[in-house]
Amino acid sequence: MNMTNSAAVVYEQWLNDPLIDDETKAELKSIADQPAEIEDRFFRELTFGTGGLRGVIGAGTNRMNRYIIGKATQGLAQYVLKKKAGSGTPSVVIAHDSRRCSPEFALEAALVLAGNGIKAYLFEDLRPTPELSFAVRHLGADAGIVITASHNPPEYNGYKVYNQHGGQLVPSEANEVIEEISKLSSFAEIRRMTREEAERQGLLVWIGEEVDAAYIDEVVSVSRRPEAIRAVGDELKIIYTPLHGTGHQPVVRALQKAGFTNVRVVEEQATPDGNFPTVKSPNPEEREAFTLALEIAKQQGADLVIGTDPDADRMGAVVMNSEGEYVILTGNQSGAIMVDYLLGSMKENGDLPQNGAVIKTIVTSEMGAKIAESYGAKVLNTLTGFKYIGELMTKFEQTGEHTFLFGYEESYGYLAGNYARDKDAVVAALLIAEAAAYYKTQGKTLYEVLLELYERYGYYQEHLESRTMKGKDGLERIGRVMEEFRRTPPQTVAGVNVVEVKDYLPGIDGLPPENVLKFFLEDGSWFCLRPSGTEPKIKVYFAVRGTSLADAKERLEKLVREVMARVDE
Numbered sequence: 001m002n003m004t005n006s007a008a009v010v011y012e013q014w015l016n017d018p019l020i021d022d023e024t025k026a027e028l029k030s031i032a033d034q035p036a037e038i039e040d041r042f043f044r045e046l047t048f049g050t051g052g053l054r055g056v057i058g059a060g061t062n063r064m065n066r067y068i069i070g071k072a073t074q075g076l077a078q079y080v081l082k083k084k085a086g087s088g089t090p091s092v093v094i095a096h097d098s099r100r101c102s103p104e105f106a107l108e109a110a111l112v113l114a115g116n117g118i119k120a121y122l123f124e125d126l127r128p129t130p131e132l133s134f135a136v137r138h139l140g141a142d143a144g145i146v147i148t149a150s151h152n153p154p155e156y157n158g159y160k161v162y163n164q165h166g167g168q169l170v171p172s173e174a175n176e177v178i179e180e181i182s183k184l185s186s187f188a189e190i191r192r193m194t195r196e197e198a199e200r201q202g203l204l205v206w207i208g209e210e211v212d213a214a215y216i217d218e219v220v221s222v223s224r225r226p227e228a229i230r231a232v233g234d235e236l237k238i239i240y241t242p243l244h245g246t247g248h249q250p251v252v253r254a255l256q257k258a259g260f261t262n263v264r265v266v267e268e269q270a271t272p273d274g275n276f277p278t279v280k281s282p283n284p285e286e287r288e289a290f291t292l293a294l295e296i297a298k299q300q301g302a303d304l305v306i307g308t309d310p311d312a313d314r315m316g317a318v319v320m321n322s323e324g325e326y327v328i329l330t331g332n333q334s335g336a337i338m339v340d341y342l343l344g345s346m347k348e349n350g351d352l353p354q355n356g357a358v359i360k361t362i363v364t365s366e367m368g369a370k371i372a373e374s375y376g377a378k379v380l381n382t383l384t385g386f387k388y389i390g391e392l393m394t395k396f397e398q399t400g401e402h403t404f405l406f407g408y409e410e411s412y413g414y415l416a417g418n419y420a421r422d423k424d425a426v427v428a429a430l431l432i433a434e435a436a437a438y439y440k441t442q443g444k445t446l447y448e449v450l451l452e453l454y455e456r457y458g459y460y461q462e463h464l465e466s467r468t469m470k471g472k473d474g475l476e477r478i479g480r481v482m483e484e485f486r487r488t489p490p491q492t493v494a495g496v497n498v499v500e501v502k503d504y505l506p507g508i509d510g511l512p513p514e515n516v517l518k519f520f521l522e523d524g525s526w527f528c529l530r531p532s533g534t535e536p537k538i539k540v541y542f543a544v545r546g547t548s549l550a551d552a553k554e555r556l557e558k559l560v561r562e563v564m565a566r567v568d569e
Contacts, residue, residue, distance in 0.1 A: 007042040010061060014042075019187045020067065027059045032339035043472050048174050054149050054158035054534045057101055064101070064157040065151075066108045070190045072159055073109045073145070074179030076193075077116035080142050082180075091119040093139055093207075095132035096147035097246050097311040098272030099157050102126070103177075105147045105200055107195070114198035115191035118142075126247045126272055130415075130424035133166040133390075133524075134215045135207070137419070148311040151283035152535065154275050167390030167421035171512050211564045213248070219254045219427045224345035228438040229259040236437050239291045240429070241266040243282040244273040245310030250426045258430055260325040260437075264300070264358075266293050276310070284309055284316025285412055287328055294318065304436045304446070308425040313386075314412035315425035317432045319446040327447065332365035332462045334432060335408040335545030336453055337446060338555050339368045341435040342416060357402035359389045361409040362504075362511075362518065363528050363541040368408065368458040371453065378402060382502065383514050384530060386413050392420030410462065410541070434449055447466040455548065461552040463542045465564055471535045478531045478538045481567055485517055485529055490566070494558035497522040525555060540567060 014020055031037045041060025046053045053072055057062045070089070076092075080198055092113050100151040102279050103126075110120035122137055123132075129146045136144040144162030150446035152158070161169050161177065168412055169177065184190070196316045198204035203368030237257065240263055242248040248270050255263050268278050269292060279289050286309035297318070305318035307328065317329045329337070339358060346352035355546040359380045369379040382388035388557040389407040396402045397418065408414040416431060431459040454460070469477045489501045500520040507513040527543040532539055542560050547553025 002504055007039045009218075010042045010248075011038050013087055014059070017187065017293060021365050022560070024059045027294065028128070032361065045539055048161075048169075048313070050539060052158060052160040052169070052174075056155050057157050058531060061306060064105070064159070066105065067187055068104045068193065069108050069147075069159060070187065071113050071184055072177075073112040074184055074190045075177055076143065076145070076161060077118055078112055078183070079177045079410040080118060081116065084142055086236035089117065090242055091121060091122075091139065091143040092123040093141045093144045094134045094147070095123045095127040095129065095135070095144075097129070097274075098126050098188070098244060099147075099149060099274040099310065100154065101157055102147045105146075105157065105159070109145050109147070110204050111195060111198055112190060112192050114193040114201070115359065117203070117533060119203050119205060120198070120204050120205065121207050123211075124206045124461035126246045127212075127401065128250055128424075128426060129160070130422050131211070131215045131250065131377065131419050133162060133420040133422040133424075134218065135211050135479065136162050136164065138211060138214055139207075139244050146311065150311055151281065151285075151309040151314065153281060156386065156550075157321070158534070162422075165390065165394040165421055167394060168387035170387050170391050175422050189439075196478045214251065215419070217254050218417060219250075219424070220257050222417040223430065223434055223436050224349065224428050225434060228441050229434060231439050232440045233259040236260065236262060236304070236433070236440055237491040238263045238433055238436075239266065239292070239293050239297045239300070239302045239305045240264070241269045241307045242272075242312070243269055243279060243289055243307055243309060244271065244276050245282060245283065245308060245312060246272065246423055247308035247429075249274070250312065251306070251308060251429050253424050254430050260433055264296065264302075266296060268292055274310075276402060282310050284314055284329070288326065290316070290318055297326060298378040303440065303514060304433060306429045307431065312425045313423045315414065315428035315432070316412055317446070322451075323445045329446070329450070330462060331408070331412040331452055332367060332460070334428075335360070335364065335410070335411070335414060336368045336371055336460075337435055337449060338414060338416075338431050339406055340429070340453060341438065341451075342431065343372060343377060345438075346405070347375055353400050353403040353405075354406045357392075357396065358405050359392050359407040361388070362492055362516070363383070363530065364410045365460050365462050365543055366545070367453070367457055370457045371407075372408075373456075377405060381509070383511050383516070384409065385533070386415070386423045388511075389415070391422055393418065397557050410464070459546040459549050459552040460550075461544050461546065463556055465540045465541075465542070465560060465567075466532070466537045468535070468537050469569065474536050478536075481538055482515060482517065482529060483532065485566075489559045490515075490563075492557070493519070493521060493527070496525065521559075523555070525559055529557060529567075539568070540564065
């Protein structure tokens with residue numbers, strides 16, 4: 001591999017920069033005879049994707065390290081100061097997860113903010129991402145930062161930025177921050193204060209229990225049927241795994257406060273650990289992540305198994321099927337159950353608003369939409385990324401046009417309640433547990449409820465395939481796949497005609513531009529191609545609606561097989 005001049009030049013600049021510490025330089029010297037490694041670390045700067053910055057931890061412009069964090073924070077500081085101009089001291093809340101370097105990166109961001117005269121509220125220890133979203137609103141801050149790489153492998157970390165409403169930055173806001181970052185030509189322009197000085201001036205403020213308690217109160221207020229929990233809260237057996245992340249304390253605290261007393265935490269996965277030693281990937285979308293939890297569930301005959309990812313914004317649920325086997329609910333299935341449970345409970349309690357709205361993403365199943373519409377709720381679609389759901393929630397709050405009921409995406413992200421603007425595994429864990437309790441009082445399992453929903457609304461089946469393509473070559477390959485499908489879209493797939501193609505790149509349906517292609521088939525099936533904004537992956541989403549489960553699964557298999565054969569070419 002030939003190293004590009006620019007990568008080699010930037011590598012030398014880092015080695016000669018007096019502001020870069022000796023430890024970082026030693027790491028860079030150790031790869032002096034590895035041109036491919038230098039190329040990968042320096043061929044570009046980490047860019048803001050759908051979730052801010054995300055990358056492998058290490059030295060270099062295409063890596064996560066304190067210099068890249070410092071530069072991003074200096075840009076953010078300039079953006080906040082511009083917006084706040086002349087109206088008091090601005091403030092930013094910062095949280096971090098259990099990953100390697102997360103506490104150090106969080107403190108670095110706080111000290112750069114302090115160096116710019118901005119008050120940094122920093123959590124004293126790790127906290128879930130949704131609590132950060134809540135804290136921005138609760139403390140009336142101007143922005144928020146979370147240091148996390150969600151469910152990425154252990155070598156990754158990331159930096160997500162939130163606006164004053166507690167939502168992740170949408171593209172128009174992110175572009176303004178990016179513009180400020182791009183004005184910085186050297187690390188010398190990063191203004192930074194020492195920790196002692198920041199604390200002395202009141203520009204570094206440590207936060208904790210007061211915010212925790214207020215957050216848990218908000219989560220538990222979403223509960224709709226406390227009487228069901230009172231009836232079976234002691235006997236409903238819940239196994240919970242935080243997968244070495246931030247979920248342990250808040251999830252258990254919320255469940256116990258709501259009245260669930262029979263909650264067992266998987267001990268080997270209870271302690272926060274950024275190496276995630278017991279799993280290949282700390283992702284509740286994957287069955288392997290539940291291996292230890294399922295062993296306990298089988299021994300105890302558990303009603304429900306819950307897992308949350310490292311920053312506790314995604315929740316996966318496992319239930320027992322009719323054959324007595326544990327099955328992982330997909331994000332679409334859990335979402336459909338929660339939509340039906342929540343709206344059904346509100347209708348029965350007489351507090352379902354006339355102007356209620358459920359928000360989902362364009363790659364999420366239509367099943368939840370059908371359920372929501374059956375209760376008279378409006379369903380709105382957004383691009384992928386919970387920031388767009390949060391943006392609509394804030395719009396509703398300002399205009400009163402709709403009352404937000406529930407927001408979700410197929411990738412295990414859910415939110416009920418108006419206290420935050422990001423997906424929340426803590427409230428999702430509470431809701432799915434409460435649904436399980438309610439149906440248990442009726443002698444039904446969550447799996448039986450899912451089958452009833454299929455009977456009523458149609459047999460929906462969905463699937464996600466992804467292909468990882470790393471580095472510069474990978475980015476180019478992903479671009480080629482998108483270009484190929486855009487230039488010559490398929491006319492038929494699996495013997496069914498393609499009746500419509502939606503290209504979201506120019507910006508359609510009132511949505512901002514995004515590199516996404518969605519193909520609609522004559523039988524109501526669809527598939528969608530989308531490069532990930534946070535990982536070197538192309539994702540392909542599939543959805544069908546059949547006359548029975550067997551029929552739906554057969555259609556889905558054919559669709560996946562044919563589309564992926566073309567992607568893999």
